[in-house]
Amino acid sequence: MTRGAVVIALLVLAAACRRPQPGDPLPGLSAAERAQFDSGRAVFESTFTAEVGLGPLFNASGCAECHEDPVAGANGDEVEHHAAVFHPERAGATCDVLADKGGPVFQDSVTPALHAALGIDQEPRPPIVTTIAERTTPDIFGFGLLDAVPDSVILSYADPDDKNHDGISGRPNRFFDGRLGRFGRKALVPSLREFNDGAFQIEIGITNPSVPVEGTVAGDSLPTGTDPARDPEIGGRALVLTDMFVRLLAPPPPLKQSKEARRGGEVFGTVGCTGCHVPKLPTGDNPIVALSHKEVAAYTDLLLHDMGPERADICFALATPNEFRTEPLMGLRLATHFMHDGRAKTPEEAIELHAGEATRARDLFKSLPAADQAALLAFLKTL
Amino acid sequence: MQRSTVISLALLVAPVALGAQQHTQQPTTAPAVAPAAPHDTVRGAISAVDVRARTVDVTSGVGFAIRVVRLAVPADVPITDREDGTPDRITLGELKRGDVVRAAFGARPTGFVAYTIERVGTMEAGVASTP
Numbered sequence: 001m002t003r004g005a006v007v008i009a010l011l012v013l014a015a016a017c018r019r020p021q022p023g024d025p026l027p028g029l030s031a032a033e034r035a036q037f038d039s040g041r042a043v044f045e046s047t048f049t050a051e052v053g054l055g056p057l058f059n060a061s062g063c064a065e066c067h068e069d070p071v072a073g074a075n076g077d078e079v080e081h082h083a084a085v086f087h088p089e090r091a092g093a094t095c096d097v098l099a100d101k102g103g104p105v106f107q108d109s110v111t112p113a114l115h116a117a118l119g120i121d122q123e124p125r126p127p128i129v130t131t132i133a134e135r136t137t138p139d140i141f142g143f144g145l146l147d148a149v150p151d152s153v154i155l156s157y158a159d160p161d162d163k164n165h166d167g168i169s170g171r172p173n174r175f176f177d178g179r180l181g182r183f184g185r186k187a188l189v190p191s192l193r194e195f196n197d198g199a200f201q202i203e204i205g206i207t208n209p210s211v212p213v214e215g216t217v218a219g220d221s222l223p224t225g226t227d228p229a230r231d232p233e234i235g236g237r238a239l240v241l242t243d244m245f246v247r248l249l250a251p252p253p254p255l256k257q258s259k260e261a262r263r264g265g266e267v268f269g270t271v272g273c274t275g276c277h278v279p280k281l282p283t284g285d286n287p288i289v290a291l292s293h294k295e296v297a298a299y300t301d302l303l304l305h306d307m308g309p310e311r312a313d314i315c316f317a318l319a320t321p322n323e324f325r326t327e328p329l330m331g332l333r334l335a336t337h338f339m340h341d342g343r344a345k346t347p348e349e350a351i352e353l354h355a356g357e358a359t360r361a362r363d364l365f366k367s368l369p370a371a372d373q374a375a376l377l378a379f380l381k382t383l
Numbered sequence: 384m385q386r387s388t389v390i391s392l393a394l395l396v397a398p399v400a401l402g403a404q405q406h407t408q409q410p411t412t413a414p415a416v417a418p419a420a421p422h423d424t425v426r427g428a429i430s431a432v433d434v435r436a437r438t439v440d441v442t443s444g445v446g447f448a449i450r451v452v453r454l455a456v457p458a459d460v461p462i463t464d465r466e467d468g469t470p471d472r473i474t475l476g477e478l479k480r481g482d483v484v485r486a487a488f489g490a491r492p493t494g495f496v497a498y499t500i501e502r503v504g505t506m507e508a509g510v511a512s513t514p
Contacts, residue, residue, distance in 0.1 A: 094480060099430065099442045103449030176428040176442045176449070178483040178503070178510025189446050198446020211448045318506060 019253060022141060022334060023071030026250045026290040033248060033288065040245025043238050045072050048204055053233025055205040056114035056226045057107035057123050057215060062204065063242070066137040073249045075335055076137035079342060080203075081106050083129040084314035086321055095315035101126055101219040104314060105202045117223035124218050131321065133313035135185060136342035141331045142251030143183070145296035147192035148283035151180045157278060157301040168275040168357045170303030170326070173319050182302045185340040186316035187325035196243050200234065207231040208239050247288070251296065251330040255382040264379030267372050272361035276305050276326040299329035299383065308355030313341070322356060332383040347380045425452055426485045428506050434476045439500070441486060454488050454497040462500045473502065481506045 020027065025037045044063045048054040059080045060066050066076040082104040085096035097104045106123045115121060125132060160171035172180050173187040183189040189198070197210035205227075207214055212232050214222055257265070268274060277299040286292035304323040312321035324340055337343075338350035354362040365373060427443030430451060437456045444450045456462070456475055463470040464477075478484065482505055487498040504510035 096430075097442070097449055099444070099449045099451035100440075103444065103447060105447050172509065174506045174509055176444065176483075176506065177426040178428075178506055178508075180509060184447065195446045198444065198448040202446065202448045210445050215448070 020250050021071075022139075022252045022331065023073055024250050025248045026144070028290040029248060030289075033244070033290070036241055036244040037248045040241035040243070040248075041072060043234075043242045044245050048206055048233075050111040050113065051229065053206050053227075053229035055107075055109070055111040056222055057217065058109050058111075058205040059105075059107050059203045060109075063199070066203075067140060069336070070334065073140050073246070074331075075139040075337075077336070078137050079134050080108060080137075081125075082133045082135055082314055082316075083125055083131065084133075084316065085128050085130050086315040087130065088321075095317060095319075096128075097316060098126065098129070102215040102217075103202065104316065106132075106218075107203075107205070111226065113226040113228075114217075114223070117226050118217065120217070126218050131314045134341040136337055136340065138185075138327075139331045139334060140246055141249050142296055142298065142328070143192055144247035144249065144288075144291055145251065145283055145294060146182065146281070146298060146300075146302065146328065147247065148286045148288075148291040148294070149182075149281045149296070149302070150284040153281055153284075154180060154182065154302045158303055166272075166275060167360050168272075168305065170276065170301055170305050171318075171323075173304050173317055173323075173325070176317065181317070182325075184316075185324055185327075186314075186319040187302060187304055188316050188319070192247055193243050196246055197239055200239070200242075206233045208234050209236045210239065248290065251298075252334060254297065255333065257382050258378065260375045261378040261382050263372075264375035264377065267368065267376045268379055271364040271368070271376070273365075275361065276301055276303075276358065277329055278326075297330055297383075299332075300326040302326065305358070306356035307358065310355055311339075311353065329380070329383050333381050347377055422487070422489045424485060424487045426483065426503070427452075429478055429480055429482045429484060431480065432475065432478050437475060439475070439478060439484075439486075439497070441484060452488075452495060454486055454495050454500075455491075455493070456497045456500065460497050460500060462502075464502045466502060466504055470501070478502065483510050 025034060029037065047062045054061055064072040066078045067073050068076045083106055084098060084104050087093050106125055108122045110120055110122065155172060158171050159169050162169035175181050175188060175190050179190040181187045181190055183192060183195045189195045197208060200206040200208050201211035201215065209232055214227055278301045279297060279299055280295045281298050283291055283294045283296060302325060304319050304325055306322045307324050309322060315321050337345060338347060339353055344350035344353055351362055351365055425441055425443050427441040429439055430442045431440040438453055439456060440451050440453050442449065442451050462473050462475060464473045482502050484500050484502050486500045488495045489498060
């Protein structure tokens, strides 16, 4: 073998042994799947303008404007606003997600044409709104694996009446058609595809074959001429490719754990964090081999838990204002803010902000010796 | 009907590819009135019932793109309960907020008109992905 051939062989070997990085695809994709992933990334990283359909109401001009740090698909520093109506003092209080106003997402930006027509800089919040919530941009690494977890697995962790008396009573949220929800901070959306397709319209104002008509301005129609692009503004192939990019994003592999971090992982279980942050979930049958019958180290049960009145914001379908879906912790080391609204700047602050069903685990953490607290935090920083 | 409601209804005219909103199909029972294009179905949660005006509001959507469709329900529209598998006829007044229904409907100049309404479960209890 020539010296050049040896070098090439070593480079190929090194590439094969390279640890997956954030933004990489799942291992084991077929060539066709990998091609769809790459093409989907291009759509995901596209920037839309008003001429091709952006808005007229929008939160971002493309997926990667928010899911950006450090790579496409990661988290971001943007905060958006969701609103709902909930009157707990009224008998039989029900949640109004403002469906007749276009839903709970109120866009914070408008195109120049809409600004000229209505003189607004964001979608106005209707006066009936009782709560406005802030939502940060989560990373979406590994979400294809979460999508592949069977409903039966998620429901097996539900204990709505706390029959095992551990103080933790996870319960499922449901979409409006009764299907089990799992995506979104309140676990509303049943499938990744629906989440992605809906996001094109609700976040970017891009109509598509799944959501073929523009939204409204808090329930009122768009003024004539403010949305010149023809609907749908992207086609079905762009939806499929974007979905494949998101679906096939690998979860960031945990870092190699020090002895301290390994001990921290044990402490994480001992104090009860794993009551909600379930370390591993299995996937079921899936047409994509890379998603089929895998274990995903998600650290979530995808269920709703009461986080206490201090954290409460909007209701969302069956989720009460106090209830939030257990946040997946995969990729936690890449996050720069924590909790659904980003108010925690460190994992320590996030633990401190846990309440409700998490009160016992939080208090046990706070009562730990400093070395054990440090170990648990060291563990979290490997995820 | 309020302007905003009309707009919300318009958002649901075109058939969508996914999830809660089913592909266009013929109703499974004889329609109360002859279907006129566009003809669609929706599966979602009842958010309001007005027995006197004979209308139901159904909340549905795709992801966070959440919409509501108001359906007029003529007196001869078949309303059935399929929660336990076999269809039982029920009245409009028996539908309640949180019921999950599947409705076939068509467009009229005055809004959408239901052809059939089936109650398939409740949000609280859940409905399987492909009932």
